Amino acid sequence: MPELPEVEALRGFLTEHLVGHEIVRVLPVAISVLKTYDPPPTALEGREVVRIGRYGKFLDLDAGGLHLVTHLARAGWLHWKDRLPDGPPRPGKGPLALRVALETGEGFDLTEAGTQKRLAVYVVRDPAEVPGVARLGPDPLDDTFDEAAFTRLLDGERRQLKGALRDQSLIAGIGNAYSDEILHAAKMSPFKLASSLTPDELHTLYEATRTTLTEAVARSQGVAAGRLKAEKKSGLRVHGRAGEPCPVCGDTIREVSFSDSSLQYCPTCQTGGKPLADRRMSRLLK
Known part of the structure; x- marks a missing residue:
């Protein structure tokens, strides 16, 4: 399971690769991955990524007022693609759960191995709307955590x-x-x-x-x-x-x-x- 150090590294990696770019497609592949329905994932399309945040083990992709918040759970992972495959992904029994495409042709896939599907994606207006984020204790690397x-x-x-x-x-x-x-x-x-x-x-x-x-x-x-x-x-x-x-x-x-x-x-x-x-x-x- 990715924990604070790995999620923090992903935050840094995605800051370098996503911030300033436009989201052109958000394509859920596994129905189980989406934990919210309003706003829909398509509401992120056409928006520019302005910031990547982290809350504990949660990643927050801030698209200027809408947030794609992800928890990778035990067997989830993020795979960066310098060039995404042409055409939409085909739903099936594979590990692919969700794809995010940029205007550059780059993007990333969220995948989850195994049969227990716990990877979670939320589209919200405020990360505090995600129950897991709302209940988090203090971050142990925060300056106030003395x-x-x-x-x-x-x-x-x-x-x-x-x-x-x-x-x-x-x-x-x-x-x-x-x-x-x-x-x-x-x-x-x-x-x-x-x-x-x-x-x-x-x-x-x-x-x-x-x-x-x-x-x-x-x-x-x-x-x-x-x-x-x-x-x-x-x-x-x-x-x-x-x-x-x-x-x-x-x-x-x-x-x-x-x-x-x-x-x-x-x-x-x-x-x-x-x-x-x-x-x-x-x-x-x-």
Whole structure:
């Protein structure tokens, strides 16, 4: 799933390639992709792109009073085309969900792999009309997101750190991958209760959050849209690397599986050397 660093890189890429150009076609291919109907996608045609914004994991294409807001979900992606194919795309069972064409002949496709169709596109007059945007918590890379603000967010949170970091209404933009990376950098168990953190631990977690995301954004800057997935994977130290040695201590990276996701961690760095039990089978270790 694209998270804050990748969506921020897409924002930069699209700013370079879209701003100042006219949208000539918006062609939905998969009916499931559109989550709004008024205004229709055709209302964007003939408008100039004036800005590309980001709200957490949401991309916002601002066409001068109308917004095409996209959430790529778990298996969605954006593919830039220097030259779009001639003729309209044919609806079918393929991954193509929506196409946006410019007056230059360039444009992009939104695709989604797999059978679970969660990629979402909204055409709205204000991004705040999108429910997912309206409920977002603060952006962790915003200048106002200081340590005091972070401490206030976690004050009294009785959830485990993994779940708290992934809650978009608490902090916007962090998903499964970067929550693993942040907790590894902070040397904390994903199952530790947020409410149990000491002031020193809150400081450590705040610094790990800012540093991990800032470094990931820096790695992704200037990377073409088609290479962002590979860039993300290459920069991850524990997420998706179960069975490999930890780059810090050399211990074997472990995994805990859930019904529809998994987390990865290093026992030596994060849990005092103790492997975490599967949440479905026993109590969570803290």
